[in-house]
Amino acid sequence: MPMTLRLPPELEAELRAVAKEDHRSVHQTVVVAIETWLALRETAEIKADPDALRALAEAREAVREGDVVYGTAAVRALLKQRRVS
Numbered sequence: 001m002p003m004t005l006r007l008p009p010e011l012e013a014e015l016r017a018v019a020k021e022d023h024r025s026v027h028q029t030v031v032v033a034i035e036t037w038l039a040l041r042e043t044a045e046i047k048a049d050p051d052a053l054r055a056l057a058e059a060r061e062a063v064r065e066g067d068v069v070y071g072t073a074a075v076r077a078l079l080k081q082r083r084v085s
Helices: 009-021 026-047 050-064 071-084
Strands: none
Touching (some): 050 071
């Protein structure tokens, strides 16, 4: 998505300095910043959802018990199997 980003001069200077320090272009640095923000937002949503936290705790317990699962389909199958048992 092409866009123009207007930043205050002090924020632009900080962005350019960080990009140079990380050996990235300003564009790449902005993309990383947006990806990080989105991931943090998703994490906050998960932490606010009791069902998601419960599912994570169940998955952690399954790993402790030796059940190692890969992918969402495998996780769903494991949870379905546990509900039936």
